[in-house]
Amino acid sequence: MNGLVVDSVHFAYGGARALEGVSFQVAPGEVVALLGSNGAGKTTTAKVTAGALAPAVGSVTFEGQAVSGLPAHRVMRRGIVLVPEGRQVFAQMTIQENLLMGAYKERRRARVKELLERSYETFPRLRERRSQIAGSLSGGEQQMLAIARGLMSEPRLLIMDEPSLGIMPKLVQEIFGLIRRIAGTGVSVLLIEQNARASLEVASRAYVLEKGRIILEGEGRALLEDEFVQNAYLGAEN
Amino acid sequence: MDGTLFFQTLVDGLILGGIFSLSAVGFSLIFGVLGIVNLAHGIFVLLGAYLGLALKQTMGIDPLAAIPIVCAALFVLGALLQLTLVAGAVRRSSLMSSLLITFGASLILRDAVILVFGPDVQFLSSAWLVDTFHIGDVIVDGARATGLIASLLLLGLLSLALYHLKVGRAMRATAQQDFAAGLCGIDARRIYAVTFGISAAFAGASGIIIGLINPFSPFDDTYWTLNAFVTVVLGGVGSPVGALLGGLLLGEISTFSSQYVGSLYSNVFIFSALLLMLIVRPNGLLGNAYKGSV
Numbered sequence: 069m070n071g072l073v074v075d076s077v078h079f080a081y082g083g084a085r086a087l088e089g090v091s092f093q094v095a096p097g098e099v100v101a102l103l104g105s106n107g108a109g110k111t112t113t114a115k116v117t118a119g120a121l122a123p124a125v126g127s128v129t130f131e132g133q134a135v136s137g138l139p140a141h142r143v144m145r146r147g148i149v150l151v152p153e154g155r156q157v158f159a160q161m162t163i164q165e166n167l168l169m170g171a172y173k174e175r176r177r178a179r180v181k182e183l184l185e186r187s188y189e190t191f192p193r194l195r196e197r198r199s200q201i202a203g204s205l206s207g208g209e210q211q212m213l214a215i216a217r218g219l220m221s222e223p224r225l226l227i228m229d230e231p232s233l234g235i236m237p238k239l240v241q242e243i244f245g246l247i248r249r250i251a252g253t254g255v256s257v258l259l260i261e262q263n264a265r266a267s268l269e270v271a272s273r274a275y276v277l278e279k280g281r282i283i284l285e286g287e288g289r290a291l292l293e294d295e296f297v298q299n300a301y302l303g304a305e306n
Numbered sequence: 307m308d309g310t311l312f313f314q315t316l317v318d319g320l321i322l323g324g325i326f327s328l329s330a331v332g333f334s335l336i337f338g339v340l341g342i343v344n345l346a347h348g349i350f351v352l353l354g355a356y357l358g359l360a361l362k363q364t365m366g367i368d369p370l371a372a373i374p375i376v377c378a379a380l381f382v383l384g385a386l387l388q389l390t391l392v393a394g395a396v397r398r399s400s401l402m403s404s405l406l407i408t409f410g411a412s413l414i415l416r417d418a419v420i421l422v423f424g425p426d427v428q429f430l431s432s433a434w435l436v437d438t439f440h441i442g443d444v445i446v447d448g449a450r451a452t453g454l455i456a457s458l459l460l461l462g463l464l465s466l467a468l469y470h471l472k473v474g475r476a477m478r479a480t481a482q483q484d485f486a487a488g489l490c491g492i493d494a495r496r497i498y499a500v501t502f503g504i505s506a507a508f509a510g511a512s513g514i515i516i517g518l519i520n521p522f523s524p525f526d527d528t529y530w531t532l533n534a535f536v537t538v539v540l541g542g543v544g545s546p547v548g549a550l551l552g553g554l555l556l557g558e559i560s561t562f563s564s565q566y567v568g569s570l571y572s573n574v575f576i577f578s579a580l581l582l583m584l585i586v587r588p589n590g591l592l593g594n595a596y597k598g599s600v
Contacts, residue, residue, distance in 0.1 A: 118489065120485065120488065120489070139488070139493075140488040140489055141488045141489075141490075141491050141492055141493045141494075144489060144490070144491045145491060149489065150489050152485065152486060152489060156483045156485060156486035156489075157483075157486070158478070158479050158482045158483055158486065158487075159482060159483075160478070160482055160595065160596055160597070161475070161478060161479065161482065165475055165478075165479075168475065169475065169476075169479050169487070169490045169492075170490055172472070172476065172490045172491045172492055173490075173491040217490070218489075221490065221491065
């Protein structure tokens with residue numbers, strides 16, 4: 069398979085086991101959601117995939133090449149870019165500087181300019197405020213900036229860790245719309261979310277993670293109808 | 307109050323402050339970017355002065371012209387110290403262990419200086435320095451004026467680099483969010499080594515300027531480390547502007563208290579100012595340039 073293959077990955081923080089044999093795939097151009105409750109191992113999975121953590125056992129392969137064991141700054145050069153939980157923008161730098169950091173690996177100045185221009189077209193609000201420091205933005209705007217920064221790295225797989233967490237509902241819709249558009253440009257997306265309903269609506273496939281294991285997988289629409297998923301993650305209102 | 311004496315003290319404080327700023331800016335940078343208190347900073351300053359001396363004695367290079375060579379040599383030394391000893395200690399133990407490692411390095415380097423140059427007091431002088439000149443009634447000697455101008459130029463250069471060069475942006479990004487910086491493709495180990503190198507290079511440049519103005523001996527290193535510490539606490543962590551403000555404040559406090567109270571008491575005033583700053587504004591005048599601690 070050409071996209072991302074995560075194969076029976078184990079990981080422990082000291083003695084605390086976080087992942088116990090997680091396997092999943094993301095095909096090129098596909099949007100895959102990874103659902104699960106707090107502490108299920110979603111963020112750990114994201115970090116292992118992006119190279120921020122090295123798996124104890126198991127492997128991560130992207131476009132046919134092993135990336136597990138490489139540090140994050142080299143994994144991103146292979147095309148896997150993580151938009152981390154909690155946004156982690158560079159708060160004391162301007163918005164434009166934040167975006168430029170996304171294009172850090174790009175040596176061609178003209179290309180950096182093109183990417184910047186593309187960013188500002190996608191996110192006009194960031195253009196208006198490009199010389200403001202990122203710390204002055206609202207939570208939702210910072211999330212947009214974090215995503216824009218990730219896109220500046222020209223990912224072929226974008227991993228988004230809880231992009232809608234702590235963001236006002238109006239902007240949440242905007243973020244999910246954005247995910248659709250990103251996928252439309254051919255970029256694969258691994259979406260890690262506690263907002264299960266919205267995720268399943270944009271994802272073609274989804275996995276459910278529980279206590280460090282994948283306990284369920286299926287097509288997004290099908291999981292929306294799944295009784296277990298409805299009870300555990302969608303609330304019982306329907 | 308005698309007006310001329312007041313202005314003379316003000317100008318002397320400014321000049322001393324400029325030197326304090328330059329000697330402290332590297333200390334501030336390492337503290338801001340790596341979170342490490344580099345106790346070897348003072349010996350970096352002295353190594354600059356001694357390297358300048360060696361270049362003058364063996365090859366006849368004028369100390370001011372030797373600044374780029376000294377900077378390059380100290381950049382390599384600083385980067386190597388980080389890549390080998392400091393990074394290893396921090397990885398195996400904790401950030402705290404860097405205190406012990408840098409203190410140990412400063413002792414070894416100081417003894418190396420004594421071994422090569424002897425324990426005696428030394429001087430540097432440059433043929434390019436002009437004689438004393440007057441601005442009104444205030445007397446400025448060429449060495450001090452050159453020192454202040456060179457300090458301001460170098461601080462300005464560093465500021466430009468931090469804000470306009472790619473590597474400067476990467477340093478600031480790593481200081482603010484090292485995890486996200488890694489996700490952007492920045493190799494933090496490389497940035498840490500570069501930061502240590504730049505810090506040592508600026509300390510070395512300040513060492514030459516200090517050597518042109520004052521006699522120096524191998525035992526001055528703790529003095530320069532301590533001054534750097536005070537400067538950073540007064541001005542704020544991590545930015546050249548913070549170092550400049552802190553250094554100027556320290557210089558003025560030092561000269562005014564020496565002039566009007568007595569030179570024995572200047573430390574009393576300096577550390578009172580330090581305490582006061584820690585109580586009212588613990589992050590210094592400008593706060594932390596990276597972590598938004600104001």
